[in-house]
Amino acid sequence: MQDRTVLTEKPGGSAIDQLIVRVQNRVILGENEPELPIFVTNFVSPRLYLASRARGVQISTWQSAGISGYAGLEPLSYLVICGLLGLAEWRCLIGNPLLIEEDFNHSQPSDCLFSSRPSKPEYAQLFEQPHICGSCFDFYCCLGAENEILALNAFLARTHVA
Numbered sequence: 001m002q003d004r005t006v007l008t009e010k011p012g013g014s015a016i017d018q019l020i021v022r023v024q025n026r027v028i029l030g031e032n033e034p035e036l037p038i039f040v041t042n043f044v045s046p047r048l049y050l051a052s053r054a055r056g057v058q059i060s061t062w063q064s065a066g067i068s069g070y071a072g073l074e075p076l077s078y079l080v081i082c083g084l085l086g087l088a089e090w091r092c093l094i095g096n097p098l099l100i101e102e103d104f105n106h107s108q109p110s111d112c113l114f115s116s117r118p119s120k121p122e123y124a125q126l127f128e129q130p131h132i133c134g135s136c137f138d139f140y141c142c143l144g145a146e147n148e149i150l151a152l153n154a155f156l157a158r159t160h161v162a
């Protein structure tokens, strides 16, 4: 059995907390759907997260301590960033039935948080100046994940360690 822990945020007073709660409220689909399809697991994955229509968002904590340590991020902040990245992709998937996983491959080499790296430790580079590029901003907002992208940008603005 995988160790699965649901990542939750309680409503708070700050604007970013309210944004995240708003994102989470959008996740609730109905009585037969999981209320919050974000799972934090330690499965071995070369990626920060996996998003699928059927299984929601799985954040892999495997080798992530090195990334968050390198970036000077609190582990919870790291998880929130990965969670919002995954939620944005998941939101696009459930809202656009024709999209497939390959549609989310980054179009050109970039340090954008949505770009991929061949191995997990190399993702640390993306957290040096964590940001979403203009192409991804437009892509994800167009496909229905505007709330998730805005929450992510607001969270990055709050947590960025110069």
Ligand SMILES: [Zn+2]
Residues within 6 Å of the ligand: 106, 110, 112, 113, 114, 115, 132, 133, 134, 135, 136, 137
């Ligand atoms: Zn991008």
